[in-house]
Amino acid sequence: MIESSTIVRVHEGLHTRPAASMAKLAKGFDCGVELICRGVPANAKSSVKLMLLGVKEGDEVVLRADGRDESAAVAQLVHYLQDPNAGLDDALQPGTDAPPRPPAAAPEGAVADAPNCVHGVPGSRGTSIGPVHVYLPQPLVATRQVIDEAEIGAELDRFRNVLMAFVQPAARATADTKVSAQDRAILQALVDVAQDEEYVGAIVRGIKGRGDAAAVTLRVGEVLAATFEAMTDAYMRARAEDIRGVTRQLVAALLGQKLPDLSHIAQPSVLVAADLSAWEFAQVPIDKVLGLVCIGGSATSHVAIMARTHGIPAVLGVPLPEAALHTTHTLAVDGDGGRVIVNPDAKQQAHVRSRIAVEHEAKAALHHYRDLQPRTRDGRAIEVVANLGALNEIPLARDAGAMGVGLFRTELLFMQQRTLPTEDEQAAVYRQLAEAFHPYPVIIRTLDIGGDKPVAGIDFPREENPFLGWRGVRMCLDRPEIFKPQLRALLRAATVGNVRVMIPMISELEEVRRVRALITQCEAELRAEGTACAAFELGIMVETPAAVLQADALAAEVAFFSIGTNDLTQYVMATDRANARIASLYRTEHPAVMTAIEMTCHAAQRAGIWVGVCGEAASNLDLLPRFIEMGVTELSMSPAAILAAKKRICEL
Incomplete structure (x- = not known):
């Protein structure tokens, strides 16, 4: 048995998605795994038990594993807990998970207060107005509580069939590429909760104790939801809605009752509900939802997060009596101020519509830049491209107007599997990426892993400081049996698109020359085998002070530089970017970091590379x-930031 302590860096802690993802990762190992927080242990293979621990960002926890693959399990799970975006989608707009902050006073142009104005919690920014579509399903009541002992087997089968009937279509929705990555992640987490042993096991035990399946499911769901509501953390309290949403679906099926169908909203409307789960909201045709108002819920609920993902104005926790909803025909929603106007008069409607027009104009003005090649006002062209980690992020990048890919993180392909990906598997991924953006360039970063990012199939030594250790190109050059299949796959993919390759963690000239020699060797092998391949441009990431100080010599060996400001800032400032106590030092705009970037740009200009x-x-x-003033001609970023960046460039 081994154990390791770590500080949790996951954004907002182990709420539904991070807990579900961690449990899934833990289940991939044969050994038993426990997570211990504040002295309380929990089975790390149970998403519900992980959530009930109430692990917050910044908490110190202990991971304990016992079994054949215990070392690999602890290494990967520690890395998971140290990743701020673990279980989340870092390709989405920064702040998508974060609720809008309620303003101290109504913002300029916001819905004004009036007797028919009701205050709630801002859930998603924006203003909307429209007819009301009310979702108020009838309360679910189990009339039978106890069953005969002879019925237990049939009742267990009935529950399992209903559970499967819920899980299977939900699982299909998580694989639907038309569903946003954020929504898929939320739905997958709910599927995991519905199948979790803490939830299902309690229901099965209740049925075996001669309880009616519907009655037991209602009771287990309410007890579990109440447990979450009693927690101090807002994110954890909001998870009660996830439990109630799953329970409502299962109990309705067990009772033979149909919940109101949200998939056929007839006209664009403001959707109003007393309680709405993420699963129910996923059934709604998004193009028919003008706004969202919930009597219950919070800004940290999954419904609020989904509303922000789709840009739907939302206000939650609105104290509207259910009876009043039956006399409400129109609602105006102010998602910035957390206000709702019930049956607005003509003057109020005019005010709201003028505000909506201003918002639409601002969005349309930004969308104008989607297919635009941005140029500064003096004519300098700048490429704005996307940072990606997986193929399912491609549609998001293309819709945002990405002019290619400036960073494709190949390590995620390695970290998602229990064995190393084969050359063919890698070539297929790189080909799809190149084809998706052709003729625009895609820059694929070779494997950038180390002690801080372990993968199955590679044994890493325990290092005091893995950021200064055996990682990136250092590991790859020492392990050609791992590195060569990747280089061969990249050479094969270069036949179908504009592939460029960059090497991470370069510290000296000899590393670049050794990589070039391997590429030449791989190309010769492929041609001798009769396998189609093509040359690609080779560049390096400039992220170490050593690379900056040798930039002139390095520029003579490569086709381009790509400055990795995250690590460069960390190394120049000698600052751990995950250490909150010294966060004030971790600033790219610090004169020392900006000087390093400027030195790199000047060396590139002297060598004639970009x-x-x-x-x-x-x-x-x-x-x-x-x-741009320093000479940077390509900027690679999260897809959600692309339009604003293009607009800013055109204003320079």
């Missing part, structure tokens, strides 16, 4: 003018 920026700072609208 420079890109692919760290978080690439989408910083305040830093863009300085980067």
Whole structure:
């Protein structure tokens, strides 16, 4: 048995999605795994038990594993807990998970207070108005409580059939590429909750104790929901809605009752509900939802997160009596101020519609840049491209107007499997990426893993500081049996698109030359085998001070530089970017970091190669003018930041 302590960096802690993803990761190992927080242990293979621990961001926890693959389990789970985006979708707009902050006073142009104005909690920004579509399903009541002992077997079968009938279509929805990545992640987490042993096991035990399946499911769901509601953390309290939503679906089926069908809303409407689960909201045709108002719920609920993902104005926790909803024909929603106007008069409607027009104009003005090649006002062209980690992020990047990919993180392909991906598997992924963006370039970063990012199939030594250890190109050059299949796959993919390759963690010139020699060797092997391949441009990531100080020599060996501002800032400032106590030092705009970037750009200009920026700072609208002034011609960022960046460039 081994154990390891770590500080949890997951954004907002182990709420539904991070807990479900962690349990899924833990289930991939044969050993038993426990997570211990504040002295309380929980089975790490149960998403519900993980959630009930109430693990918050910043908590210190202990991971304990016992079994054949205990070392790999602890290494991967520790890495998971140290990733701020674990279980979330970091390709989405920063802040999508975060609720809008309620303003101290009504913002300019917001819905004004009036006797028919009701205050709730801002859930998703924006203003809307429209007819009301009320979702108020009848209360579910189990009339039978106890069954005969002879009925237990049939009742267990009935429950399992209903559970399967819920899980299967829900699971299909998680695979639907038409559903947003954020929504798929939420639905997958709900599927995991519905199948979790803590939830299902309690129901099965209740049925075996001669309880009616519907009555037991109602009782277990309410007890579990109440347990979450009693927790101090807002994110954890909001998970009670997930439990109630799953329970409502199962109990309705067990009672033979049909819930109101939300998939056929006839006209664009403001959807109003007393209680709405993420699963129910996923059934709604999004193009028919003008706004969302919930009597219950909170800004941290999954419904609120989904509303923000789709840009639907939402207000939650609105104290509207259910009886009043039957006399409500129109609602105006102010998602910024957390206000709802019930049956607005003509003056109020005019005010709301003028505000909506202003918002639409602002969105339309930004959308104008989607297919635009951004140029500064003096004619300098800048490529704005996307940072991606998986193929399912491609539609998001293309819809945002990405002019290619500036960083494709191949390590995620390795970390998602229990064995190393084969050359053919890698080639297929890289080909799909290249084909999706052709003729635009896609820059694929070779494997960037180390002690901080372990993968199955590679044994990493325990290091005091993995960020300064055996990672990136250092590991790859030492393990050609891992590196060569990736290089061969990249050479094969280059036949179908504009593939460029960049090497991470370069510290000296000899590393670049050794990589080039391997590429030449791989290309010769492929041609001798009769396998189609093509050359690609080779560049490096500039993220170590050593690379900056040798930039002139390195520029003579490569076709481009891509500045990784995240690691460069960390290394230049000698600052752990995950350490909150010294966060004030972790600033790309610090003069020392900006000087390093400028030195890199000047070396590239002297050698006649181009420079890109692919760290978080690439989408910083305040830093863009300085980067471009230094000579940066490519900016790679989260897809959600692309339109604003293009607009900013055209204003320079």
